[in-house]
Amino acid sequence: MxxxxxxxxxxxxxxxxxxxxxxxxxxxxxxxxxxxxxxxxxxxxxxxxxxxxxxxxxxxxxxxxxxxxxxxxxxxxxxxxxxxxIPLDDQAEQVTDYESGSREQQLRLLEQFIAELNELDKALILLYLEDKSHAEIGDIMGLSISNVGTRVGRIKDRLKKRFSQKNNDL
Amino acid sequence: MNEEEIKLLWKNTNKQLEESLQLQQQKAQDIAQIKAGNLLASMRPAKQFAVIAGLLWVVAGAILLTPIYLYGFATANKYFLFSASLQVLLTAIALVLYLYQLSAISHIDWGTPVLQTQRRLIRIRSASLWIARMLCLQLPLWTTFYWNREMLTNGSYGLWALQAFVTMGCTVLALWLFTHIRYKNRHQKWFRLLFSGKEWTPLMRAMGLLEQIQQYQETEE
Missing domain, CATH: 1.10.1740.10 (RNA polymerase sigma factor, region 2, helix turn helix motif)
Known part of the structure; x- marks a missing residue:
């Protein structure tokens, strides 16, 4: 150039x-x-x-x-x-109609989850949420496709657990 | 919430925020100007001071010591001469390492894959440990530069014992630090205490990131 x-x-x-x-x-x-x-x-x-x-x-x-x-x-x-x-704000914590869908609260939960991840896992979940293919994630991160699959799978499991745990709490 | 719902939540929010994004639309030329700043100007004031003070120290040391070697070596106090020379030499090495480190960081290609770039960055930043090790070696020299023939021939046993204790203590401590300030000891209490300042935080975190990279590599294998 x-x-x-x-x-x-x-x-x-x-x-x-x-x-x-x-x-x-x-x-x-x-x-x-x-x-x-x-x-x-x-x-x-x-x-x-x-x-x-x-x-x-x-x-x-x-x-x-x-x-x-x-x-x-x-x-x-x-x-x-x-x-x-990013703490869940007190008001959001007290909302009881989680299932009826406070989108704001769900988003905060997602942001909280991302904030707690380490630097590299944070990058992976971000790319996953952006719908990047495993091949492209691999290119960006410098990882093999299988490694991306394993890593993303683990983070997704944790994310699902977090959301279902929150559902059970409410 | 299933995967698709989570992704949708993320995308919708990003879309909304992007639309309202008040990104300071800096012109490329502004960015070019910011980047045109030299290496020294891009450093924090404390680091600028450290580099300038280090440079002045080395230059002053060279100006003071060179004539002694050239014209007054035979009559010079060798304890002072060799202690000061080694001290200035170690400071110069630490300074060169530091400037090399800054230059290497400024030339890094951020467009290479994340793990590769981060590994390279951490390797460069780890040079800070070498700088600390070099500076630790100076410790015993501060206990020998004032020695002289008079002191050794006419000094009392008490003075000799005290001097020997101080110098030996500093030498042992310096060698111990030189051999123990290593990445593998980063979890030791003394290491964390020694490198607890604000200036060291990025290095300590870089070491944490290296552990993450190693875990990723293990999955790769």
Whole structure:
């Protein structure tokens, strides 16, 4: 890829088209809005930096997920763990009509679950929720398809248990 | 909730949030400008101070010691000369390692697969342990630079005993730290105490991540 203005135009187009990827990854790794904005900015900087090294054999979204996840995992290390934890708010805990479907509460439960995962499992569940194939997850993470299947399966089991446990509690 | 419902929940929420996303639409040129900042400017003030202080120390040491080696070696106090030289040399090595580490991190390709990139990052960050080990080796030198012939020939037994105790103690401690500041000891209480500061937190977490990577690799095998 050429440098200079061409790079800048490509970057603008890229970010406009795929900003959702950066946002979703930031959302999974940062609970606080200001941290998310910082993280997204850092991701954009690294995308700009890595653009000349983009390998066309990979899908653009695969490459962007790699950058976003790599930056998020490194950024996560620098943050206080206190900012990562997303507590279920008291009101949500007291809601008794779970089955009738407080979507907000279900979402909080999902976010809570994601927040408690370690850095790599967090990346896997995020890609799984985004409906990525095992092959693509493998490309992004640097894992074999069978390993992705095993790992995602384990996380899914835990997720199901969490939701059914919450159902039983209510 | 089944799998599809969970995925739908995630996607719908993301869609809503994306639509209302107030992403600061920075122009690519702004980003380019941020990135154009040099290595030193991108560091935290405490680290900038440490690097500048380290550089000044090494330069001052070189300026002070070089003429002694060139013109006054025969008459110089060898205890001071060798202690100070080793101290400056160890500081210089630690500084070079640190700058190399910063440079390597800034040149990392973030577009490679996650596990590969993270492993590389952790390996580079682990150089911090080498820096700490090098700096620990300086410890006994602070107990020898003030020795002189007068002190050794005319000193009392009490003074010798005290000096020997201090120097031996520092040497043993320095060698022990040099050989024990290793990744495998990261769970030891003394290790966690020694590397408990804010500056060390990313390294300690990087080590935790390495354990996760190793677990992933075990599944791979």
């Amino acid at each position: 050429k440098s200079g203005n061409n790079n800048n135009e490509q970057l603008e187009h890229l970010l406009e088209t795929h900003k959702g990827i950066l946002f979703k990854v930031a959302r999974a790794y940062c609970a606080r809005e200001e941290d998310r904005q910082d993280l997204i900015q850092e991701m954009m900087i690294q995308v700009w930096h890595a653009l000349p090294r983009y390998d066309v054999q990979y899908k653009m979204s695969t490459w962007l997920y790699r950058i976003a996840l790599n930056v998020a995992i490194s950024y996560y290390r620098k943050q206080s763990r206190k900012t990562i934890h």
